[in-house]
Amino acid sequence: MSAAATSQGEFLQHHFTTPEQQADAGKIGMWLFLVTEILLFGGLFVGFAIMQSLHPRAFLEAHHHLDRMLGFINTVVLLTSSYTMVMAVHSARTDRRKRVIVYLLLTLICAGIFLGIKCVEYSHKFHEGLLPGRFYSHKGDTVPGQFMFFSFYFMMTGLHGIHILGGMAIIAWVLRRAARGDFSHSYYTPVDLVGLYWHLVDLIWIYLFPLLYLIQ
Amino acid sequence: MDAHATAASSYAKVLGALLALTVITVLAAGFSFGSWNVIIALGIASIKASLVALFFMHLRHDKPMSAVIFVTGAAVLGVFLMICTLDSNARGDDPVRPATRDSGALAISVPSSPSTPGTPAPGQSRLPGTPTKPR
Numbered sequence: 001m002s003a004a005a006t007s008q009g010e011f012l013q014h015h016f017t018t019p020e021q022q023a024d025a026g027k028i029g030m031w032l033f034l035v036t037e038i039l040l041f042g043g044l045f046v047g048f049a050i051m052q053s054l055h056p057r058a059f060l061e062a063h064h065h066l067d068r069m070l071g072f073i074n075t076v077v078l079l080t081s082s083y084t085m086v087m088a089v090h091s092a093r094t095d096r097r098k099r100v101i102v103y104l105l106l107t108l109i110c111a112g113i114f115l116g117i118k119c120v121e122y123s124h125k126f127h128e129g130l131l132p133g134r135f136y137s138h139k140g141d142t143v144p145g146q147f148m149f150f151s152f153y154f155m156m157t158g159l160h161g162i163h164i165l166g167g168m169a170i171i172a173w174v175l176r177r178a179a180r181g182d183f184s185h186s187y188y189t190p191v192d193l194v195g196l197y198w199h200l201v202d203l204i205w206i207y208l209f210p211l212l213y214l215i216q
Numbered sequence: 217m218d219a220h221a222t223a224a225s226s227y228a229k230v231l232g233a234l235l236a237l238t239v240i241t242v243l244a245a246g247f248s249f250g251s252w253n254v255i256i257a258l259g260i261a262s263i264k265a266s267l268v269a270l271f272f273m274h275l276r277h278d279k280p281m282s283a284v285i286f287v288t289g290a291a292v293l294g295v296f297l298m299i300c301t302l303d304s305n306a307r308g309d310d311p312v313r314p315a316t317r318d319s320g321a322l323a324i325s326v327p328s329s330p331s332t333p334g335t336p337a338p339g340q341s342r343l344p345g346t347p348t349k350p351r
Contacts, residue, residue: 024279024281027278027279027281027282028281028282028285031281031282031285031286032285034286034289035285035286035288035289038289038290038293039289039292039293039296042293042296042297043296045293045297046296046297046300046301049297049300049301050300050301050304053301053304053305054304068242068245072238072242075238076235076238079231079234079235079238080231082231082234082268082272083227083228083230083231083272085272086227086271086272087224087227090223090224090227195272195273196273199268199269199272199273200273202268202272203265203268203269206261206264206265206268207258207261207265209238209241209261210241210245210257210258210260210261211257211258214241214242214245214257215254216245216248216249216253216254
């Protein structure tokens, strides 16, 4: 493939001196963005911590409505997708172009399974009236105030779900470029940066799962 | 090429560790350790997050700038969480929520709280952001 030899110059923007400089700049930009994402979710986590410490019984009672098994399966699916993503980056770095495509496809499938399970969970909550704030209409509660838990549940998992959707879109974009043969050991920054984003989405779920599903 | 093979196998090992820790955290949630439960759960989550950051996000072998940015962000979040917790713990006398800290129940929706004037009827809530009209 002659593309590997030329790609270095092909994708180098005029305002960078070397491909390394371009890759480093991209990486720093991505990490800065990821920090804003951490702080975005951080606000929700802090709100959750404060409200839970004020109303522990309501939160404990409300979390029994969540299916621990589905949460566990989703965690496994997302961790696996993180692995396939890092393998896609690794394959791009080592010039294994077919494997990049396979691993990116596997990551997309895992993301689809995650969202599918999330849909099952959401529709179950909708049917039982376990909804946020004033939409909460579940009957027969012994502990009041459970709507608060579901406000946080839907806000946090919803925002996370939107991030999964966004992640799927950019993985699909990178997949298209991989199929076109853009990436090689000298240029794989897009795969690398999409990977970083995907791992952050995974990282947030790593905290969401025990906080929402495994309260004691 | 040998270095690449070891990198790929280390990713598989990290995935194995992450899955094992997930099983452990679910099993640990089945036991009651009192207030230690949340510490154990968040501790395991932090180990998992560190594994993802160090290996999957390449912080271990990356240039230090990425780690500096990440750790700074995490530290700011820590300060944010700490100060907010201190603040909310220091507020002992919330008129809307009298002495319910330990029971955990929402006094505002408990019918028998005559000490609070204008307590809404059961099923209503006076929390910020929720309407006070009956459903």
